[in-house]
Amino acid sequence: MPVPEEDTNARIVGNLAVLPIKTQFKGPSLPCMDPYDIIDEVLDLFRANTFFKNFEIKGASDRTLIYGILFVSQALNALSPNTNQNEAVRILTNLSLEDFAIPGDIGFPLNALYLPPSTKNDAVFLRQYLAQFRQELASRLIQRLYLTDSTKPSKFWLAFGKKKFMNKSL
């Protein structure tokens, strides 16, 4: 079972690590110095991890990773085999900005594993961070999906949308 490396310096909200990401999207994330950030990690581990039903959470960054993986699943399911790249950008931008639940909200499916943010300010911060995180993830996912052909997404990637990591989905 592939596991990400723990980053102890990151700010922790609830029990989710707010890891810096490389991004042009607006949001509260700190600039990332590392050329390889959590988004890359999510995309690299996504395909291998979707096969696993059990995942041992060792730290706060694992929760960020799980959230990312589940978001990728959701994004893949939003696309169909003949969506072209421009449409995909539109669909996934909507998906990442739509009204989504954050840990502690009633509709959030992983409340068993995630603690709610302790203050209202934290909640606002977390929502902004996740919005930024989702946009960046969606944008880099699209790069991978349309690497060879801009008219349709890679079917090899799309097939992974059917798998349910930890039997959960966002």
Added chain:
Amino acid sequence: MSSINTPAVVMDNGTGFTKLGFAGNDSPSWVFPTAIATRNTSTGSSSKPMAPSKPSFLSSGTGNSNSLIAGSNANSKASSIHGNRDMADLDFYIGDYALEAAKGPSYSLSYPIRHGQIENWDQMERFWETSIFKYLKCEPEDHYFLLTEPPLNPPENRENTAEIMFESFNCAGLYIAVQAVLALAASWTSSKVIDRSLTGTVIDSGDGVTHVIPVAEGYVIGSAIKNIPIAGRDITSFIQTMLRERGEADSSLRTAEQIKQQFCYVCPDIVKEFRKYDNDPEMFAKYIVDTVSHKKIEVDVGYERFLAPEIFFNPEICSSDFLTPLPIIVDQVIQASPIDVRKNLYKNIVLSGGSTMFKDFGRRLQRDLKTMVNERVEASERLSGAKSSGVQVQVISHKRQRNAVWFGGSLMAQTSEFKSYCHTKRDYDEYGPNIVRNFSLFSVP
């Protein structure tokens, strides 16, 4: 006494496939499913209405006495039951023909061997009869026979086998060898093997189950054997699921099986392997299916190339109830064996069966196992403060892996001493079936 010069017959009847051939050959002459298709009995009400219509004009002249057509028993009564049953006994197919015949309504298919052991002796006798007379086309009284059995086969089964071989077929001599021991012998062809011992761990993976069997000096350590419910069939169905999820044009079982045999391999690390596919589109392959109508269908082959064999090393990706990876099972088996043979069991891990044929299967197993063993050695060194002499872990792959058991049998049976280890027809007549309870082991040449 023509049996002096004729080669011995080597028969390896497995749960899935039977391997048939003569000793001294490199590979079996016939490999076919251990299946038999027998004529449905007329007691089934569904077959009754069909039977009289066909042979009515044939049997009209002879009344309702024994008709030549075995299935025409529907209109006959007690007088001909005996005769008809005899004819029905001759009406069966084995192997691929059995699978073919069973597609029709009048034959039913059965597999006389379950979990490696013979369950239906009557069918097995007919299966052997056809194997000998229609496939091998030999006179059993001129040949010695080497048969195989699974580990922990009850001695009564050996007696039954001997009874059939000697009394029904009158064969010249018989040796029954344990499959795992033959698999060890087959590995002697590998250049890595130097001492030709009959000690080692055999990993035998066929279609249905995978066995891990420790063998010490030719004797199976029965208490330490472990089975894994993951084998060829699971890999095939895993590939099939992946093809379906991707919506490939053809996702039949046959296609999945072909992809498994032609494209699959074991990778050192799945996450890195995914990246390799991203960087090099050449890794994706295409499999072309020839359909009956001569249309060619292209099926893309992707990550299943390395993910499918990965289920041995990470069973979690395909099953939810069995989660222990193969290297851990092998380690547990060796740890459960007597301490004085453990080192030799680690040193000689032998692969056998079609599902161990994936490229780098042995390498990955060796690496994973070595990591585990080294960690343990280090921990014990740390605790005791004494320096360990180390444990050598070696997994042996060789060219004859697919039919390793049969090939090992072929090697054994071609030696000049083979006949002296067999029980002959004369011994059998003299002492009875219980002589086959014991066979002396081959001494190592």
